[in-house]
Amino acid sequence: xxxxxxxxxxxxxxxxxxxxxxxxxxxxxxxxxxxxxxxxxxxxxxxxxxxxxxxxxxxxxxxxxxxxxxxxxxxxxxxxxxxxxxxxxxxxxxxxxxxxxxxxxxxxxxxxxxxxxxxxxxxxxxxxxxxxxxxxxxxxxxxxxxxxxxxxxxxxxxxxxxxxxxxxxxxxxxxxxxxxxxxxxxxxxxxxxxxxxxxxxxxxxxxxxxxxxxxxxxxxxxxxxxxxxxxxxxxxxxxxxxxxxxxxxxxxxxxxxxxxxxxxxxxxxxxxxxxxxxxxxxxxxxxxxxxxxxxxxxxxxxxxxxxxxxxxxxxxxxxxxxxxxxxxxxxxxxxxxxxxxxxxxxxxxxxxxxxxxxxxxxxxxxxxxxxxxxxxxxxxxxxxxxxxxxxxxxxxxxxxxxxxxxxxxxxxxxxxxxxxxx
Numbered sequence: 001x002x003x004x005x006x007x008x009x010x011x012x013x014x015x016x017x018x019x020x021x022x023x024x025x026x027x028x029x030x031x032x033x034x035x036x037x038x039x040x041x042x043x044x045x046x047x048x049x050x051x052x053x054x055x056x057x058x059x060x061x062x063x064x065x066x067x068x069x070x071x072x073x074x075x076x077x078x079x080x081x082x083x084x085x086x087x088x089x090x091x092x093x094x095x096x097x098x099x100x101x102x103x104x105x106x107x108x109x110x111x112x113x114x115x116x117x118x119x120x121x122x123x124x125x126x127x128x129x130x131x132x133x134x135x136x137x138x139x140x141x142x143x144x145x146x147x148x149x150x151x152x153x154x155x156x157x158x159x160x161x162x163x164x165x166x167x168x169x170x171x172x173x174x175x176x177x178x179x180x181x182x183x184x185x186x187x188x189x190x191x192x193x194x195x196x197x198x199x200x201x202x203x204x205x206x207x208x209x210x211x212x213x214x215x216x217x218x219x220x221x222x223x224x225x226x227x228x229x230x231x232x233x234x235x236x237x238x239x240x241x242x243x244x245x246x247x248x249x250x251x252x253x254x255x256x257x258x259x260x261x262x263x264x265x266x267x268x269x270x271x272x273x274x275x276x277x278x279x280x281x282x283x284x285x286x287x288x289x290x291x292x293x294x295x296x297x298x299x300x301x302x303x304x305x306x307x308x309x310x311x312x313x314x315x316x317x318x319x320x321x322x323x324x325x326x327x328x329x330x331x332x333x334x335x336x337x338x339x340x341x342x343x344x345x346x347x348x349x350x351x352x353x354x355x356x357x358x359x360x361x362x363x364x365x366x367x368x369x370x371x372x373x374x375x376x377x378x379x380x381x382x383x384x385x386x387x388x389x390x391x392x393x394x395x396x397x398x399x400x401x402x403x404x405x406x407x408x409x410x411x412x413x414x415x416x417x418x419x420x421x422x
Contacts, residue, residue: 012048032371033370033375040067044067045067051373053375056390058389060202062264064238065307069266069393072267076268076299083298085298088294088296094298105244106257109277110254113272113275116271118150123273127193127194129275130256132289139152139194139195143158143175145201145231146159147198151170155170156173172193181210193227194255195217197214197217202379205346205379206346214252227255228255233258237259237307237308238317238392239351240349241321242349255279262307264304268299269297324349326396327388330399330403341414343356350390353379353388354406356385356413365378365409369409
């Protein structure tokens, strides 16, 4: 479904390359994502040339409730009539209400919070807290992880594409294969301040650990008086059919949890570092050791509070599970139809990834899906995988549209002599 680029769009692409970098535009064009968004609503946005784009990524959770969700837009408009972002030296009911709502959802006594603007900031604070509270320095993360690109967060990454130009990185960081409890057992020590993991890792092709993995991780952390940090930036807020993905590991209570992306409602930058009352005692001695003028905006708190009210209901979460099952059924059909191109898929709720036989197939699949009007994204730590993570409000017909687009894209990946007529 190729479409000729208008002269207006060509001019915009040229100007964009000048202001934001030619390589960025060239890369986006290569994978079919040279899109200038205009109108946007629900799961659909429009390119400047009028083409509709179905969102099958939700910006890794930012648009969990789609674009410009009417309830969130309404509460933000009303808030703007009476408040602004707030003065962070002072207190507000908006901050307290969101903190109360988050505390009602988190496991155990993870009921204290500090708000930030981005996930990377929230991770930075989590690591600062772990080192400050324990008095230790060691931080262990997964080989395949992605926790952000600032300060401490950058040092958790092992992908040289993120880290190589900026060395030397922070000392005290090490990595282990995700899901390998014996590797963690060998790496953890008396000097380990924290272990930081995502509940499952989509950036590497949706790695889902063994069922008892986090139970064993929690035991090791307890043994070494090490904090367990769970990064729910991508997986949280209903993505997997549970409000928090760590709930799939029954009884596991982290010391620190991180949320961002989806917490914004796609309207206002918000992130949260949540921690136990025990960890919160660090701030008794150092109450102003972490601060940001723009964090915890009262406007953002209003949006996030409304978002939690929408997602945190049994009906909403069960609907996510049903929609995930519909996607998985579609994947099964595609596996049967294209066995030489597809290896497998990963799926839990609407957290899904398709794994291709071609080690670099994600680039081509990205482009072919865009040609069919579907926006997805290859997994940055596994270019054989394509991430399919639509907004949680995606309809059944839109799920079917995604499957149809995948089918057509897979046909395009075949040698021309073997393609069916499309």
